[in-house]
Amino acid sequence: DAGITQSPRYKITETGRQVTLMCHQTWSHSYMFWYRQDLGHGLRLIYYSAAADITDKGEVPDGYVVSRSKTENFPLTLESATRSQTSVYFCASRVGVSQPQHFGDGTRLSIL
Amino acid sequence: TQLLEQSPQFLSIQEGENLTVYCNSSSVFSSLQWYRQEPGEGPVLLVTVVTGGEVKKLKRLTFQFGDARKDSSLHITAAQTGDTGLYLCAGGRGSARQLTFGSGTQLTVLP
DSSP, rough: SSSEEEOOOOEEEEETTTEEEEEEEEESSSSSEEEEEEETTTEEEEEEEEEEEEEEOSSSOTEEEEOOOSBBBOOOOSSSSSGGOEEEEHHHHHSSSTTTTOOOOOOEEOOO | OOOOOESSSSSEEETTTTTTEEEEESSOEEEEEHHHHESSSSSSEEEEOOOOOOEEETTTEEEOOOOTEEEEEEEEESSOOOGGGGEEEEEEEEETTTTEEEEOOOEEEEE
C-alpha cells in the first residue's frame, strides 16, 4: 500500500550507541519531517527536508543527524544515544508548502 | 518555551455535551491546523485554516482562526465516544511552513 512507513516500530538500546530510525514514503512528496513527541511538549520538529539533498534544522536538532539521498527516504540517526532522547519519533511528508502533512505511525525508542 | 499554548490539557465529559478547546499564541501564523491522534498512531489532519477570522465546519466540529491569526478554537457539539483522542493544534511558519505544535488536549468522552 502507498503511504509513509517507519521502522522499527519499537526499539530499545543503551546510552552511547548509534541508532538509526527509518522513514519511507511512496508518494514522492518533496517535504519530509522528523518530530519527537514527549508528554507535555506535543510534537517538536527535529529536522526537515524540502527535497533530496536539502535538509535543515528544526527546533530540537542537537544529537541528531539526517540525510536524504533519495526523495522517498529520510533516515534519522542518533549518533550517541542519551536517555533524554527516549521518546516517540514521528516522520511526516507533504507534497508542497501548503499541503496537508501525513504522518507515519511512529517509532517508540527507549534508551536505557 | 511553548509557542502554542493549548487548553485545557485534559478534558473528560459525558456523551452529548459540548466542548471547546483553545490554542493561543503571541506569534502570527500563516496557517493553523488541527490534528487528532489515536494511541499508537500518528496525528491525522482534521482541518487547515489560513485566513484571519475563518470558520470551518466538519460535521459536529467547528474550527475558528482568530482575526489576528494568533489563536484558534475547536468546538465540538454533542460529543460522542468516538471523539475521544488527543487533539493537537499546529501553526505554520517559515519558508517551508514548518509546523509548531501545541502540547495537545486529551479528550475523553464517557458513555
